[in-house]
Amino acid sequence: MKKSGILFLLFLFAFAACRKNIDEVTTIEDPYEPPIVHWTPQTRPVNGSVFGIVADASGTPVAGADVQLGNLTTTTDDYGHFAFNNVTLDARGTVVKVEKAGYFNGSRRFFAVEDQTNRIRIELIEKSFDYAFNATSGGYVETPDGASITFSPNSIAQADGSPYTGEVKVAAKWLDPTNVRTLDLMPGNLQGINRMALETALTTYGMMAVELQGANGEQLNIANGNTATLSMPVPTALQGNAPAEIPLWSYNEEHGVWVEEQFAATLTNGAYVGEVTHFSFWNCDFPGDLVEFQLVLIDESGDPLSYYGVSISLPNSFGSGWGYTCPDGSLAGLIPANEELSLTIYGQCGEALYTQTIGPFTDDVDLGTIAVPVSVLSQTTISGTLIDCDGDPVLNGLVIIEFDGHHITEPVSDGTFDVSFSTCNNTPDVVLTGVNLDAAEQSTPLTAPANTTTDVGQVSACGIQLQNFITITVDDGSGPATVTYTPALIRVDSTPAGIIRVNINFQDSTISGNTSFVYFGFSTLSPSAGDYSDNNYVEIIYDDALSWSLTDNTATGFDSFIVEEFGTFGEPVIGTFEGTLTNTAVQPPQQVAVSGTFNIIWQ
Structure with missing residues (x-):
C-alpha cells in the first residue's frame, strides 16, 4: 500500500505597527502600504509532478x-483530477490556482517534494449571491453561521473606482476553524506575510470569503477611504x-499567501470584530x-502511507x-518552533485516525x-x-475496487490477489470487479464488506x-512493454469557437503505490468515426512503475489516430493510435514508439 506525502504546514506570527514621521508639532500617518510589496519570496526550484483533485x-x-x-x-476530468508532470516546482512554495464559474476562486500553496508526485486537494466554495442591500443607505448581512458584515452608506465603488448607488448583491461564506474540511476549502495555506514583510506561520481562528456584485453582475468593492x-x-x-485582539489578514492570489492588514480584530461577545478596506478572503x-x-x-x-491528510497543530488549537x-x-x-505539537493523520473521509505528540x-x-x-x-x-x-488462473489481470467515489486497481499476475486498503469508517461495502486483460473480459461486479x-473465493473474469x-x-528499442488502464473516461467539451474536444483520460493509484495518468484526445467540429491523424493531441502518458513520462x-500528436466507432451518449468510442513521443522520465530524454487502442463508453 505505497503511499507518500508532503505537508504544507504553517502557523503564524503577527506584528502590528504603524510607521510615523514625527516632527516637533504634529504626527502624520503615512498611507498604508501592504507589506507584500516589500516581500522577496524565498525560492528553491525542484523538479517534480503535481496530481490533484478538485471537488x-x-x-x-x-x-x-x-x-x-x-x-x-489544464482542466479537470470527470473525476475532478488534474496533473502537471515533470515540471519545475518550488520547494519553498508552489501555488496552484483553480477557477470555475459559480464558485469562489480556489488555490493551494504547498512545499514541493523533489522528484515526487506531489498530491493536493482543492475544494471550491459555491458562490451564491444570497444577500443584498442598497449602496446609498448601507446595509447589514448575516450568514446562517452567525458571521456578519456591516456596510456604511455610500461606501461601495465600481471596479474603476467610481461610486456605485444601486443594489449590491453579496456572496459570503464563513469557514469554521474547528472543521478539518476548512483546510481543503481555504485558499493557499496557512502562511502569511506580516507587517515587517517577513514570512510567518498562521493558526486560524476563522476566515470568511466575500464578493460584491452589482444589479447587472458588475464587480464591486469597498470605495477608497471607506471600510466595512x-x-x-x-x-x-x-x-x-x-486572544483579546488578533491581526486580520487578507488573501493575496498572486503569491498564495495571507497578508497582514492595517487593522486588527477585537474579541467582542464571542466574535472577532474588525474593519476591512476591501473584499477577498479574510482570516483571523x-x-x-x-x-x-x-x-x-x-x-x-x-508500507508507506500515501495520500493521507496530515495536520500539525498547537495543543487545544x-x-x-x-x-x-x-x-x-x-x-x-x-512547523512552529518551541512548542509541543499534535500530529494528526486523517482518513479517506476526513476522520481523524491517529494522533501523536511531537516537539x-x-x-x-x-x-x-x-x-x-x-x-x-x-x-x-x-x-x-x-x-x-x-x-484457469488469470496471469495478466486486474482487480478494480470502488467505494465512496474512490476507485483503486491492483495487478494480478498469478491468479491470486490479497489487497489491503483504507476506507471510510462508515463505508458499509466495497465493489470488486476482476479483469482478464489478455482476453479483454471482466467479471460481474461483486460486493464485499x-x-x-x-x-471472496473464485472470481470469474469471463x-x-x-x-x-x-x-x-x-x-x-529494448523491447515493447504493454499496459491496459481501466476504468478510463471520455469527456466531450465544446470551445467558444465551436470546436469539440474529445478528451480520453485515465487517473489512478494502485495499492502497491504505482501512480499513473493518461491524457490525450482529438478535436473536431462534429464527433464521429474517422481519421484524426492531423487533429489529435497528447498531454501526458505517465506511469511511475514503468518510468514512463511520455x-x-x-x-503534433500521434502520427496515426483512427476512431473506428463513435456511438451516441452511452455507447462506445473505439479507436487506435500510433506515433513517437518523448520519455522525459529518463535522462537524457528518449524518443519511444507508442501505439495502442481504446474502447470507452461515452458517459
Whole structure:
C-alpha cells in the first residue's frame, strides 16, 4: 500500500505597527502600504509532478475546472483530477490556482517534494449571491453561521473606482476553524506575510470569503477611504485560548499567501470584530516562530502511507498546517518552533485516525520514520483467486475496487490477489470487479464488506466484454512493454469557437503505490468515426512503475489516430493510435514508439 506525502504546514506570527514621521508639532500617518510589496519570496526550484483533485464543499468532484500552475494550464476530468508532470516546482512554495464559474476562486500553496508526485486537494466554495442591500443607505448581512458584515452608506465603488448607488448583491461564506474540511476549502495555506514583510506561520481562528456584485453582475468593492465591519464567530472550543485582539489578514492570489492588514480584530461577545478596506478572503490568525521538518509515514508492515491528510497543530488549537502525503510516505514543511505539537493523520473521509505528540523543537528536525498502527487505519482486506473462462488462473489481470467515489486497481499476475486498503469508517461495502486483460473480459461486479477481512473465493473474469480501457504499448528499442488502464473516461467539451474536444483520460493509484495518468484526445467540429491523424493531441502518458513520462514535444500528436466507432451518449468510442513521443522520465530524454487502442463508453 505505497503511499507518500508532503505537508504544507504553517502557523503564524503577527506584528502590528504603524510607521510615523514625527516632527516637533504634529504626527502624520503615512498611507498604508501592504507589506507584500516589500516581500522577496524565498525560492528553491525542484523538479517534480503535481496530481490533484478538485471537488466542491460536499466532496463531489468538479469537472471542467480551469487549473493554473505558473504559465501552465489544464482542466479537470470527470473525476475532478488534474496533473502537471515533470515540471519545475518550488520547494519553498508552489501555488496552484483553480477557477470555475459559480464558485469562489480556489488555490493551494504547498512545499514541493523533489522528484515526487506531489498530491493536493482543492475544494471550491459555491458562490451564491444570497444577500443584498442598497449602496446609498448601507446595509447589514448575516450568514446562517452567525458571521456578519456591516456596510456604511455610500461606501461601495465600481471596479474603476467610481461610486456605485444601486443594489449590491453579496456572496459570503464563513469557514469554521474547528472543521478539518476548512483546510481543503481555504485558499493557499496557512502562511502569511506580516507587517515587517517577513514570512510567518498562521493558526486560524476563522476566515470568511466575500464578493460584491452589482444589479447587472458588475464587480464591486469597498470605495477608497471607506471600510466595512466583519464579525466572525469564535467556536466554543477555541474561546478559552482566543486572544483579546488578533491581526486580520487578507488573501493575496498572486503569491498564495495571507497578508497582514492595517487593522486588527477585537474579541467582542464571542466574535472577532474588525474593519476591512476591501473584499477577498479574510482570516483571523495568531503567531509562532518556524522550523523546517521532514518525516516518513508507514504502517506497521513497513508500507508507506500515501495520500493521507496530515495536520500539525498547537495543543487545544484547531488551526494548523495541512497537506497530503506523496507516494513514498515522506512529508516536509514548516512547523512552529518551541512548542509541543499534535500530529494528526486523517482518513479517506476526513476522520481523524491517529494522533501523536511531537516537539518542542528549537532547530530544523528530521523526525525519521513514524509507524502508524494498522488497527487505526480503517483497513479493508480482500483476497481471492481470479480465473478465466476455462477455470484457469488469470496471469495478466486486474482487480478494480470502488467505494465512496474512490476507485483503486491492483495487478494480478498469478491468479491470486490479497489487497489491503483504507476506507471510510462508515463505508458499509466495497465493489470488486476482476479483469482478464489478455482476453479483454471482466467479471460481474461483486460486493464485499468494508473494514474487515474477506476471502471472496473464485472470481470469474469471463463472459462480459471489457470496456472503458486504454491499452498502450511503448517500445524504447529494448523491447515493447504493454499496459491496459481501466476504468478510463471520455469527456466531450465544446470551445467558444465551436470546436469539440474529445478528451480520453485515465487517473489512478494502485495499492502497491504505482501512480499513473493518461491524457490525450482529438478535436473536431462534429464527433464521429474517422481519421484524426492531423487533429489529435497528447498531454501526458505517465506511469511511475514503468518510468514512463511520455510527452509530445512537437505538439503534433500521434502520427496515426483512427476512431473506428463513435456511438451516441452511452455507447462506445473505439479507436487506435500510433506515433513517437518523448520519455522525459529518463535522462537524457528518449524518443519511444507508442501505439495502442481504446474502447470507452461515452458517459
